[in-house]
Amino acid sequence: MKSLLVSKEHYDHIETEEPAYKKMAKLEEEYGSSFYLFNLEKLRENYRKINYAFQSRYNKFIIGYSYKTNYLPYLCKELSKLGAYAEVVSRLEYDLAIKIGVEPNKIIFNGPLKTEEDIFYTLNNKSLINIDSHYEIEFVKNYCKENPCEQVKIGLRLNFDISENGISPLVEGNEVSRFGICVTNSDFNNLMNELKNIHNLKIAGLHGHFSTSRRKVSSYSKIAKTLCDIAKGYSLDVEYIDIGGGIFGEVPKSLIDHAPTFDEYAEAVCSIMNEEFPNSDEQPALILEPGIAMVANTFSFVAKVIGVKTIKDNHFVLVDGSVHNIKPTMHKKNLPMRILRQNEENSNKQRNFHVVGYTCLEKDYLARDLYEEIPAINDYMIFENVGAYTIVFNPQFIRERPAIVAQDKDEMFVVRKKETITQFFNEDLYCF
Numbered sequence: 001m002k003s004l005l006v007s008k009e010h011y012d013h014i015e016t017e018e019p020a021y022k023k024m025a026k027l028e029e030e031y032g033s034s035f036y037l038f039n040l041e042k043l044r045e046n047y048r049k050i051n052y053a054f055q056s057r058y059n060k061f062i063i064g065y066s067y068k069t070n071y072l073p074y075l076c077k078e079l080s081k082l083g084a085y086a087e088v089v090s091r092l093e094y095d096l097a098i099k100i101g102v103e104p105n106k107i108i109f110n111g112p113l114k115t116e117e118d119i120f121y122t123l124n125n126k127s128l129i130n131i132d133s134h135y136e137i138e139f140v141k142n143y144c145k146e147n148p149c150e151q152v153k154i155g156l157r158l159n160f161d162i163s164e165n166g167i168s169p170l171v172e173g174n175e176v177s178r179f180g181i182c183v184t185n186s187d188f189n190n191l192m193n194e195l196k197n198i199h200n201l202k203i204a205g206l207h208g209h210f211s212t213s214r215r216k217v218s219s220y221s222k223i224a225k226t227l228c229d230i231a232k233g234y235s236l237d238v239e240y241i242d243i244g245g246g247i248f249g250e251v252p253k254s255l256i257d258h259a260p261t262f263d264e265y266a267e268a269v270c271s272i273m274n275e276e277f278p279n280s281d282e283q284p285a286l287i288l289e290p291g292i293a294m295v296a297n298t299f300s301f302v303a304k305v306i307g308v309k310t311i312k313d314n315h316f317v318l319v320d321g322s323v324h325n326i327k328p329t330m331h332k333k334n335l336p337m338r339i340l341r342q343n344e345e346n347s348n349k350q351r352n353f354h355v356v357g358y359t360c361l362e363k364d365y366l367a368r369d370l371y372e373e374i375p376a377i378n379d380y381m382i383f384e385n386v387g388a389y390t391i392v393f394n395p396q397f398i399r400e401r402p403a404i405v406a407q408d409k410d411e412m413f414v415v416r417k418k419e420t421i422t423q424f425f426n427e428d429l430y431c432f
Contacts, residue, residue: 021340024302024380031403032418033304034320036386040078040408043298046249047082050290053262057270060285064108066245067093069291070299070391073100074406074415079294080106085128087245087289091118094127108242108287110157110207112179119143123152130155130207130242132180137195144201155205155242158183158230162210162222169212169219177210183230192234203236209244209289217260220247221268228276231284242287243269249293252336252385262293292388299387301326301402303366305379306358315353317375322357323364325402326386328393334367340380349373355381359398400424 027035047063055061064087065079071093076086077100086097089111097107104125109118112132116139122129123143131137131154144152159180162168168175182188195201208223223243231238248259269286277283303321310316323330353374357364366383375381394401400419405412425432 021342021344021380024340027302027405027412028304031405031414032320033306034325034402035302035418036325036391036402036404036416037300037302037382038072038075038387038404038406038415039298039300040406043075043078043295044082046294046298047079047084049250050262050288050293051083053266054270054286054288057266058273058283058286059280060283062240062285062287063294064242064245064287064289065294066289066291067096068392069388070295071096072391072404072415075295075298076100076102085287091115091121094118094122108289110209110289114139116142123147123154128153128155128205128240130157130205132157134181134191137191140201141198144198148200150200152201153204153239154201155207155240156181156203157207157209158227160184160208160226160230162212162219162226164218164222169210169214169216171211171213173213179209180207196234203234203238205238205240205242205284205287206231206236207242207244207287209242209246211246215246215248215260217264217268220265221272224269224272225276228272232276238284240285240287241273242289245289245291245293247288247290247293249290249296251296254336255333255385295387297385297387299385299390299404301383301386301390303381303383305375305377305381307377308374315351315374317353317355317381318358319355319366319381320358321366321381321383321402322359322397322399323366324359324394324397325357325390326366326383328389330363332368334370335386336384337367338382338384339372339375340382342376342378346373396424 051063062085064085067076067086067088073096080100080102085106085108086102087108087110088094088097094107094109104127107127109122109127109129114136119136119139120143131140140154157180159177159182170177195203206227208227210219210223212219220243224241227241247265248256251259273286301321303319305317306320307318326335350372351374352369352371354365355367357366403414403418404416406415
């Protein structure tokens, strides 16, 4: 059986002149026996690669980073410095963007649930907003009535068929997406005519985000082409075409083989945009809302080995961590990982074992069926590619949330402290 552990060279970024094990032991003294490592240079590299792939092919390109994927404030602020807009799906995320200094006109407000207060606040701030449902349009109409001298700009998130050869590419095998305004319903034409007849309202953008299982380049081509066709079909002078997010990043081959590259996505989409809008002076902005592609490979999770046990013929390695820390969807694939051993002498006794977590759930497996020398107590296991959704989906279940330690070249510093009981049971929330 082939080992699923990555090579030592993969971890050069966490090593200095001292051995990696000693460095982890020092970090444990300060932050506890489990914590996240956040690689800032990798984040910047991801941003530069995505931005170059698209902007080199289509000049009016905007990255709207998906806050819901990982809304660690330090991370969001770093991307804002690089030039990313904030793509948010709640007032909580919107307020975070404002708090860390994002200009309101560089916030894109999406999401299926917006209150009238949310919409009024967003329009007052001149942020971009993509309307998801008919009920939101009523709030927009109210705003237009109350502000008759203001030109109000909105985007529409549209729902249309992106199937190929009759097969839907949507996640979970869904035939239709539940999001957006359906363009094939009989009242869509009436809706468009109604909006165009509001004297101080402009449909400034069209948005198409679909969660697909394979994230194929052809899906993004179809989204871009359909949005362009609708813009032209309804004679809309759009200021942006927003193709949503969900593209693959630089995924380890152990997880996904032959994932499309940033250049492949960019070539497919930008060629359509250039063909549909050949006059550079009249080209709308192209917006991409990456999340996983931007942050997945920027985080690793370090967990100390606490115990090892054998039950019948099964070997279990217990670490100070949980599947919730690395795989919030609890998928069965093993992430790229490495063992940092206190004793580097290899016994060559390779065995099959599982890595399990601290919860009382039988399904709390961080990894299954590894074939290596079984780790010893006080060794460390490092799980890679854990930057997407883990921070936002990590529940306060049984244990406090671990610290997040950022590394910027040779400097290391905390960007989220380890949670304490006072923060876990916030006295402003709980009644004792």
